[in-house]
Amino acid sequence: MKILKFGGKSLANKEGLEKVIQIIAQKYFSNEAVVVVVSARSNATNELIDLLDKAQKGVNYNAELEAFKIYQNNGLSNTIFTDEFSQLDKLLEGVSLLGDFSSRIKDQVVAIGELISAKYLSYLLNEKSIKANFVDARNLIKTDNNFGNAQPLDTISKKNVITFFNNQPEGVNIVTGFIASTVNGETTTLGRNGSNYTASLLANYLDAQEFQNYTHVDGIFTANPELVTNARKIEKLSFNEANELANFGANILHAKTIIPLVEKNIPLRILNTFNPDNQGTLITAEQTDEGIKSLSILNNVSLLNLEGRGLLGKTGVDARIFRVMGDNNISVSIISQGSSERGIGIVVETEKATKALIELEKEFENDFYTKDVNRISANDNISVISIIGQDLSTFHKPYTALIKNKIVPILFNNTTTGRNISLVINKTDLKRALNVIHGEIFGVSKKINIAVFGHGLVGGTLINQILNSTSAIEKRKKIELNVFAIANSKKIVFNNNGIGDNWKSEIETNGISYEVQDVIKYAIENNLENLIAIDNTASKDFVENYIALIENGFDLVSSNKVANTLSYDFYKTLRSAIDKNQKNYLYETNVGAGLPLIDTIKLLHLSGENITKIKGVFSGSLSYLFNTFSKEKKDFSSVLKEAVDKGYTEPDPREDLCGNDVARKVLILARELDLQNEFEEIKIDNLIPEHLQTISQNEFFERIDEFNSVYQNIKENQEPNHVLRYIGELSGDLQKEKGVLEVKLVSVSENSALGQLKGSDSxxxxxxESYGERPIVIQGAGAGASVTARGVFGDILRLAEKN
Known part of the structure; x- marks a missing residue:
């Protein structure tokens, strides 16, 4: 014999009921011996509780009551629920008159949901020529009188069940779950998820071959798939593991369900009503491999905190707390005590938190007068995440991942086995925290959520590079890059599931005006984890948003040089915010485009190497200009026009020729060496003749030939076999607060490293000090949107692997 149990969602009108009937019919016509246990249909239990609450408050409940009856009747011309509906009417009327109800009355009301469910399923099966019998579990399972969470009386209940089923009529027996009765016949209920408990008891008493629990999911998952999209189904669990999951809030199991099955070694299989071909999750006595099995959550819980100087080292405090909880039938799921905080925290069900608070205040009343206890408070805005199978030796990994995502646990607790850890967190952080922990410990793809600001040449190229590489990176690195926002200076487009290849048209047609705070708000509301903001603008104004982004959980990647070249005070303030919030800011492309220059200098400096000088061609644009002009017999203006046409310079080439871009790059390197130079202190050789510096861009191009005589003269007055190079140089005593920063046009031997540069290379x-006169040389492509975008992409991937 097999025990089949169907949950409320499985028994909902239309598809649910149809699937349940198909499953039972298949087993019936295959001559399988089954007993079916049912929960109340759909949301019936909650609806009945709402009706009770309205009746108690004197609120008119007739419309809701009628809607309940219509749904449960589901179009039957002659109702088969006359007795149940009549009893419900009388009970609600009595509660309305009294303005109150007891736990005894509540059990009588909510029991109606299961009675209707079992009656209706029996009726439908008989209509399909499947012989079915309605069985009221109140006649079989007897309990104590702890209404709302009654405990079965095993001896009498087992005798009743065996006697009934030894003389059972032909057909499928449809048994009400969740409900039972006292020996005096008063209706009781078995507590949360009690229908599972009913089925488990029947399986035990009848020595069933298997207990099949049909739900609306394919089995037990590594996390709730409604909250974690890439949660994986667990094929097998041991009873011990399942019991831990149940104790720590796995909704699919009742904490008491496992014990009757363990006693008789009866397998439990979790199946999906809507996908009956799936084999589900099998739970047996057989031990599985060690390791983390699942994340479960406790909602509807509250944290009670006792704080006070007198709690430190005082004996008997815990005993007093637990005595209060025990006397008031309040279960404590977690307790945590920290000497440094001089406090004790306990987690209880929210519906009992007020009672617990009142009773604790009574118990510790004298301690308030003696100042041993300062306050007792309750926090209802919490959830508990339990990592089943987590060993303390590796707990640092998920914990660090949470901290990086600005999720700070209020407290954590581990079991005596050291194999399960529970974290109390703010309820608003629940979904994000689950996804962060799940991605860290189960080796599934870690989701990196990216907001891109600026989609010009570099930004647009970067977006396309990310979209084109996403699949390969996920397959190779188990990192899912998800671009959830793309913005220009005026408009933004959002999609928390990822923006696709048509991003340009999306911005044009669906883009909305925004502020950076809207991006932060969107990330929070959509529970996005592992956040990275990409700045591909050249905007000084946008840099002002960096600290707000950092404080709200974003790491930063930037090709924008501005942030690193503003005042030294801002530079230090930004670094302080990064350190305080434990975030990262990467900007490798600020100086060498795709070349690994900043990383190399950071590593040398960190290792204690004394860097004495840095010099080179910092601009790929100006590298092309002078490499070509020095070697070819062309006018300076014609080479400059070529550089503009090939996209090597800014649209107005004076932004390159003025030397400010090179100066900013030299300043960035100086600050990487902890020098405190300001931009104004850099000596810059402006390549633009003074009379061409302030005219309009159009007029500048009209008069561009005026460069020719100036630079032809410089070229001709060089020493033999020399070429022109525009360089940046950092020198002086670099162990002091400030160095000497210069940007200048120089003539160098064509046989030197600088002299042999070609194209647009930097x-x-x-x-x-260690290398002496033989410098470390880094050379390569120094300009171009593709190269720079690839450098930004590299920074993104470095951050993705850190998160």
Whole structure:
């Protein structure tokens, strides 16, 4: 014999009921011996409780009551629920008159849901020529009189069940779950998820072959799939593991369900009513491999905090707390005590938190007068995440991941086995915290949520690079790059599931005006984890948003040089915010585009290497300009026009020629060496003749030939076999607060490293104390949207692997 149990969602009107009937019919016509246990249909239990509450408050409940009856009757021309509806009417009327109800009355009201469910399913099966019998479990399972959470009396209940089923009529017996009665016949209920408990008891008493629990999901998952989209189904669990899951809030199991099955070694299989071909999750006595099995959650719980100096080292405090809880039938799921806080925290069900608070205040009344206890408070805005199978030796990984995502647990607790850890967190952080922990411990793809600001040449190229590489990176690195926002200076488009290849048209047609605070709000409301903001603008104004982004959980990647070249005070303030919030700010492309220059200098400096000088060609644009002009017999203006046409310079090339861009790059390197230079202190050789510096862009291009005589003269007055290079140089005593920063046009031997540069390559020479006169040389492509975007992409991937 097998025990089949169907939950409320499985028994909902239309598809649910149809699937349940198909499953039972298949087993019936295959001559399988089954007993069916049912919960109340759909949301019936909650609706009945709402009706009770309205009746108690004197609120008119007739419309809700009629809606309940219509749904449960489901179009039957002649109702088969006359007795149940009549009893419900009388009970609600009595509560309305009295303005109150007891636990005894509540059990009588909510029991009607299961009675209707079992009656209706029996009726439908008989209509389909499947012989079915309605069985009221109140006649079989007897309990104590603890209404709302009654405990079965095993001896008498077992005798009743065996006697009934030894003389059972032909057909499928449809048994009410959740409800029972006292020996005096008063209706009781078995507590949360009690229908599972009913089925488990029947399986035990009848020595069933298997207990099949049909739900609306494919089995037990590594986390709630409604909250964690990439949760994986668990194929097998042991009874011990299932019991831990139940104790720590797994909704699919009742904490008491496992014990009757363990006693008789009866397998429990969790199945999906709506996907009956799936094999579900099998739970047996057989031990599975060690390791983390699942994340379960406790909602509807509250944290009670006792705080006071006198609690430190005082004996008997815990005993007093638990005595209060025991005397008032309040279960404590977690207790945590910290000497440094001089406090004790306990987690209880929210519906009992007020009672617990009142009784604790009574118990510790004298301690308030002696100042041993300062306050007792309740926090209802919490949830508990339990990591089943988590070993303390590796707990640092999910914990660190939470901290990086600005989720700070209020407290944590581990079991005596050291194999399960529970975290109390703010309820608003629940979904994000689940996804962060799940991604960290189960090796599934870690989701990195990216907001891109600026989609010009570099930004647009980067977006396309990310979209084109997402699948390969997820397969190779188990990192899912999800671009949830793309913005320009005026409009933004959002999609928490990822923006696709048509992002340009999306911004044009669906883009909305925004402030950066809207991006932060969107990330919070959609519980997005592992956040990265990408700044591909050149905006000084946008840099002002960096600290707000950091404080709200974003790491930063930037090709925008501004933030690192504003005042030294801002530079330090930004670094302080990064350290305080434990975030990262990467900007490798600020100086060398795709070349690993900043990382190299950071590593040398961190290792204690004394860097004595850095010089080189910092601008790919100006590298192309002078490499070409020095070697070819062309006018300076014609080479400059070529550089503009090929996209090597800004649209107005004076932004490159003025030397400010190179100066900013030199300043960035200086600050990486902890130098406190300001931009105004850099000596810059402006390449633009003074009379061309302030005219309009159009007029500048009309008069561009005026460069020719100036630079032809410089070129011709060089020493033989020399070429022109526009370089940045950091020198002086770099162990002091400030160095000497210069940007200048120089003539170098064509046989030197600088002299041999070609095309738009950049070259950097790093002189150190250890290397002496033989510098470390880094050379490569120094310009181009593709190269710069690829450098930004590299920073993103570095952050993704850190998160």
């Amino acid at each position: 070259l950097f020479e790093i002189y150190t």
